[in-house]
Amino acid sequence: KAGVTQTPRYLIKTRGQQVTLSCSPISGHRSVSWYQQTPGQGLQFLFEYFSETQRNKGNFPGRFSGRQFSNSRSEMNVSTLELGDSALYLCASSPTVNTGELFFGEGSRLTVL
Amino acid sequence: QKEVEQDPGPLSVPEGAIVSLNCTYSNSAFQYFMWYRQYSRKGPELLMYTYSSGNKEDGRFTAQVDKSSKYISLFIRDSQPSDSATYLCAMSYISGTYKYIFGTGTRLKVLA
Numbered sequence: 001k002a003g004v005t006q007t008p009r010y011l012i013k014t015r016g017q018q019v020t021l022s023c024s025p026i027s028g029h030r031s032v033s034w035y036q037q038t039p040g041q042g043l044q045f046l047f048e049y050f051s052e053t054q055r056n057k058g059n060f061p062g063r064f065s066g067r068q069f070s071n072s073r074s075e076m077n078v079s080t081l082e083l084g085d086s087a088l089y090l091c092a093s094s095p096t097v098n099t100g101e102l103f104f105g106e107g108s109r110l111t112v113l
Numbered sequence: 114q115k116e117v118e119q120d121p122g123p124l125s126v127p128e129g130a131i132v133s134l135n136c137t138y139s140n141s142a143f144q145y146f147m148w149y150r151q152y153s154r155k156g157p158e159l160l161m162y163t164y165s166s167g168n169k170e171d172g173r174f175t176a177q178v179d180k181s182s183k184y185i186s187l188f189i190r191d192s193q194p195s196d197s198a199t200y201l202c203a204m205s206y207i208s209g210t211y212k213y214i215f216g217t218g219t220r221l222k223v224l225a
Contacts, residue, residue, distance in 0.1 A: 042218065043215035044215075045212075045214075090157070092156075100145030100146070100147045100164075100204075101159060102213075106154075107155075
């Protein structure tokens with residue numbers, strides 16, 4: 001069974017630009033969550049989608065947004081990039097919503113210059 | 114005070130040792146308790162998932178939850194060099210709002 005696939009794996013952007021990250025969940029999983037991981041703050045929850053609806057949202061500014069498609073694939077977008085947005089962005093899928101089990105992808109490492 | 118506290122380590126042990134990793138938390142609303150393992154440059158991998166107080170065993174791994182003390186542990190028996198990684202505790206609840214919190218992670222090195 002294929003795992004969670006994230007693309008791109010690495011990317012470099014400059015301040016002010018925007019970025020879109022993609023996530024394909026494990027087949028049959030309908031919930032997709034996004035996390036930001038930095039050395040200083042650790043893993044922080046961004047948002048969770050289930051059946052194309054945002055079910056939960058973390059404490060991040062509106063520059064961070066996401067969506068989920070009918071095939072459960074998800075994208076997240078960060079607009080007006082700041083240096084502090086440099087991080088590993090992790091996508092996780094789960095069979096359903098609001099449980100503890102998360103299956104993570106390998107992440108998209110974003111560097112903002 | 115952070116909601117979840119985890120000693121960052123690093124923790125170095127000889128091969129074959131029993132490893133004990135711990136987290137404390139302050140919010141009694143947490144319902145689900147998880148342990149993840151993260152190798153360098155990889156995403157976290159779910160190791161253990163528990164819902165209630167008590168012990169859960171899976172191979173060389175045992176997860177322990179003590180809700181009365183707000184304390185969770187992960188024990189690794191017969192540790193191997195391949196266990197060298199960062200171990201993250203996590204806990205979640207849904208009660209009106211949804212919260213999923215990770216500990217900062219403990220770096221473990223098992224020496225051959």
